[in-house]
Amino acid sequence: METSSETGDAAGISAAPVIEVVADIAASFTYASFQNAIPVIRSIALNNPTQQGFEKCTLELTSNPPFLRAKSWTIDRIVAGDRLPLSDRKIDLDAGYLAGLNEAERGEITLRLTSGGAVLAEQRVAVRLLARDEWGGVVDMAQLLAAFVMPNDPAIAGLLRSAAELLAAHGHPSSLDGYQSGNPQRAFMLAAAIYSAIAGLSLHYAE
Missing domain, CATH: 2.60.40.10 (Immunoglobulins)
Structure with missing residues (x-):
């Protein structure tokens, strides 16, 4: 300005x-x-x-x-x-x-x-x-x-726990090991599990 x-x-x-x-x-x-x-x-x-x-x-x-x-x-x-x-x-x-x-x-x-x-x-x-x-x-x-990203917010622990449970429920290792496996598909799988955990909260937008 x-x-x-x-x-x-x-x-x-x-x-x-x-x-x-x-x-x-x-x-x-x-x-x-x-x-x-x-x-x-x-x-x-x-x-x-x-x-x-x-x-x-x-x-x-x-x-x-x-x-x-x-x-x-x-x-x-x-x-x-x-x-x-x-x-x-x-x-x-x-x-x-x-x-x-x-x-x-x-x-x-x-x-x-x-x-x-x-x-x-x-x-x-x-x-x-x-x-x-x-x-x-x-x-x-x-x-x-x-x-505005808050990785240490208490709500994050619950989301990660839900993501791990979703992985286990579909027959995958439940550890959230990020890129440590060296397998890009594993990283995509972790991201999908976290997304599904967030979707499971049924959040709604509020103005």
Whole structure:
């Protein structure tokens, strides 16, 4: 989600000259985002299209609700007509807040650039805060799908036991030996037994 700062009186920003804050910010966050160190900001830069330079600037990042730690950058100088990329993009998510979400909610990230008390630019970005066990889908969180696999969940032991019993009932060794046999057909058989064990639970989809 790449956006640039709002300008003009409607955004509550000082009159021109105005600097643009251009940031590529993740659209969704969940507890898995924290656990897997997914970056909040993929890139951020300050564009100064004016003929005026600015000194002793401060860029502040905050969120509402406070699902991340506030951060500020001190910028000594922004040269006229220049584009200044910021290399420090480390933003800390609040693990406790994200872990406590049972329902998705709307959030907002604000980036505000000031100099000498004057607001030079302000950017507000709407984001989605997902429940702890909610995946954001392929578009936003394709890389996080594996984070929702829980091999140590207590329910897994029961499924594996059922799969072993199904193998034995059909005259096959009941050991779940994975690829140790070196026989691809054995691996397929184990996968089929586990699938049958899951099907035997008669699970139903719930929105």
